[in-house]
Amino acid sequence: MPRLIFRIFKLAFLLFVGLSLLGVLFYRFVRPPFTWLMIERGFQQKARGKEWKIDKQWVSFDDISDNMKRAAVAAEDQTFLEHHGFDFHAIEKAIEKNAHSKKLIGGSTISQQVAKNVFLWDGRSLLRKGFEAYFTVLIEVFWSKKRIMEIYLNEIEMGDGIYGIEAASQAYFHKPASKLTKHEAAAIAVIFPSPLKWSATHPTRYLRHRQYLIMKNMRRLGPLDF
Template sequence: MPSKRKGKSSGPSLRFANIFRIVKKVLAYFFAVTILWVIVYRFIDPPVTWLMLQRGFERKAAGKTWKLDKKWRDFDELSNNLKCAAISGEDAGFMNHWGFDANAIQKAYLKNKAGKPMRGGSTISQQTAKNVFLWPGRSWIRKGFEAYFTILIEIFWSKQRILEVYLNVIEMGDGIYGAEAATLHYYNKPAEKLTKRQAALLIAVLPNPRRWQPSNPTKYINYKAALIRRNMRIIGKKLSFE
């Protein structure tokens, strides 16, 4: 009799042990693959992103031709004006934080809670993690993965690498990705030749680059670009891209 009771009680325990073993193995594979993925992209440029593919299929569904215009440029080949504009307009504390801006997150939360227009508190690091490793959309699960990949790129990449990848993969128009393709399209010049105003306009349209165009700015975009240029004068003195 005692042996039978022991057998019955060991059944659930054995199943739990098996489940726990499987979960541990899955987590080990997940961490191994994602960390390796991030390390590989420290040295190899991401060839494509989820957003690029999604936009391409959206164009096909709308009866348009497939369009994926991108031209990778290394960090030193990008205009310092553009680097300064991106930091000034998107993430003023980029060079000092570890991937997250607590003040920006708090302001975004309070503004959204008050019912004002939705505003994100994402840093350049978070946007890079989202664009390179994740799918488009809004959910707490995706936000959790975004935070995880943000931590990884802050650990394994340099700030220069994060900014380089960001400026090469970000959506800058309908089927246009990255600074080089954008500046060739809008200004007919390479990204290393951008003036301060052109760089500020390019960053000013980023919330919705398929709605606004830096080559034909609205009054609102001109206003935003002016604010970015003002921040560039302040922040630019502290930045070094050597």
């Protein structure tokens, strides 16, 4: 009996590794059609009596304003082009802050966020974090930084039923993502942590201050060599 259980676990493990590798290699070339978060949000909308809404328009990396790429790095992961998926200094700082705060602060890199957004469910369990680390390693090995950023900006939630930078740019500023100015890109990047509560076009004083800091960091960043 123990041997049979071991074989079942071994088979399940090999199956998971094989399928996850295939999934990562597949999305290296193919656009992810949806994320689990989109499905979850859709059911939440239906439960509130609203229409199922997924406003999402894929745009290629070259059709996204350099200002938006720079704003994303400045706001979320300033060592994105240097690390291999994990910013241990940021994780250390997050752990230190969380020890003295009731509000949990994340230390996730853009690569970790893509791993979660594309392959996993929303949540903060240790199991999900473990899977997130696993998929982060895979995408860092098999995808380029350019591909990671392209998928990040096309799949991230940016409002109620709004996903990806093209849909967000049209919804907030009525223009394509390729035409976003520095100010507009920073305004969108500001709402990444809480897109259902915050607005890129109606910022609070706190968000305006964050926008100022992001623009300041944008100027400090060197060339983004993707």
